[in-house]
Amino acid sequence: MRKVKVGVIGCGMISAIYLKNCTQVFNNVLDVVAVADLVPELAAKRAEEFNVPTSCSVEELLANPEVEIVLNLTAPVAHASVNLQALNAGKHVYTEKPFALNREDADEVLNLAESKGLLVGCAPDTFLGASIQTCLKLIEDGEIGQPYAANASIIMGNAADGMHPNFQNFLKLGGDPIMDMGPYYLTALVAMLGPVKRVTGSAQKLHEEVTITNEKSPRFGETFPVEAPTNVAATLDFHSGVVANVQATKESFGYRPRLEIFGTKGNLTVPDPNFFGPIQGFIGDITIQYPNFETKTIPLTHGFNEDSRGIGVADMAYAIQSGRKHRASGQLARHILDISLGIFEASESEKHVHIQSTIDRPAALPLGLKDNLLDK
Incomplete structure (x- = not known):
């Protein structure tokens, strides 16, 4: 190539x-x-x-x-x-x-x-990393039986420290928890479980404005309007029959990610899909808890364990030359956008919102691929 x-x-x-x-x-x-x-x-x-x-x-x-x-x-x-x-x-x-x-x-x-x-x-292309691809193989191999439920929790700090050079963007639509961090989790869920058919949810703002409290910030003491929801809860119904709960907030301190897939034979703990692989002491390993309460740590079966942002671009470069489909596609991102906007619309209308778009699950990466592969 x-x-x-x-x-x-x-x-x-x-x-x-x-x-x-x-x-x-x-x-x-x-x-x-x-x-x-x-x-x-x-x-x-x-x-x-x-x-x-x-x-x-x-x-x-x-x-x-x-x-x-x-x-x-x-x-x-x-x-x-x-x-x-x-x-x-x-x-x-x-x-x-x-x-x-x-x-x-x-x-x-x-x-x-x-x-x-x-x-x-x-983006995101983190679903092509070691964690999600290993979890995808576990699900496809039937290791947890039939998936029937999922739980995602994205608890993040807010923008009140004012240290990010573009912190104001996190107070607007696009920087809110669902549109900013949600795509990592929603894309991972769709990659593992398939497309979503309907959503419901609640999207709220805890505050109408934020005052920068960190004295080290050049904008210390200034006040900015909060233009987008900062605390969102949603229920997603997948075409596959899985029901998932998603909580995303930027009103807390620190960072507490959680993603679990529940199946008829075991419960799968998935490392944070904001990263490509587990980070010891922070995100933890891939584990499966079985009905007898035995918990098994699962070794990674795929490559790209390090921060490999850009793998989606490389995959698309191969697709341009080979004619095959690329994985982190605009169509996939359009479906994730549809889900995200549907959550906001469900909150406003107090009704379920049916997702009009659909998508085929992106092709899994083959086993044994190394850090610069992607020609499959």
Whole structure:
């Protein structure tokens, strides 16, 4: 396979791990040739840090005939518009989550891509990591019997310390717990259990505004409006018959993730899908508890245990050349968006919301793949 040339738009915090992996881990199939940002100094810094040959404006990157895939790492509010610009420039595009902030923008992106014969991919790609792929194999092998229920809990701190450079984004739609952290859990659940057919839920705000309380923050003492729900609970009904409960909040202290799949032969504890593999002392191992109360620790059966953000881009680069489907697809992200918006709509209407979109489960990664594979 030849190397597919990539241009990165958006050089904020998350760009560092993407650029590291795209230039050092998946560089057998990816070649990052340009980076761009609205702040030229940020692009120049990333270009120097990761030996990218060109640092330029967004317009120059989109006009660069070398660039085949645009990796869109902008703020959530800009995802759809940048994706459309990239597609109109004749580029495939892979974007950070959320895919869009409404269904209309998401569909416009997908329809334009289809009309131009281009691919669209979207984060998260953590479901391609060792943890979720191992759990997926356990489920497919019948290790826990028939899955019938799941429980996901995402308990996070709020933005009151003001230390993140773009902390205001976490107070808006797209930075809320369901649209920001929810995609990791929802995507993992769909990858393991299949698509969702209906949802219900409650979405609330504990406060209408946040005052920055950390004296080390440059915005200490300033007050900002909370524009999106910060405490969300939902019930998801899957086509497979599984019923899942999801709790996501950004009103606590620290970080407490939990994901469990319950089956007729055993209960599976899944490491945090925000990561690619278990982290000892923090997230813990994959375990199955059996009816006799025996608990078994499960060894990883798949690769990509380290932070491999960018694996979805590499997988798409292989798909571009082989014609097979890519796994972290725009269609999958559209289904996750549909679920997320459905939860908000269910809360507002006080009714179940039927999910109109559906998706085939992404193909599992084969066993024995190493850190730069993905040609299957």
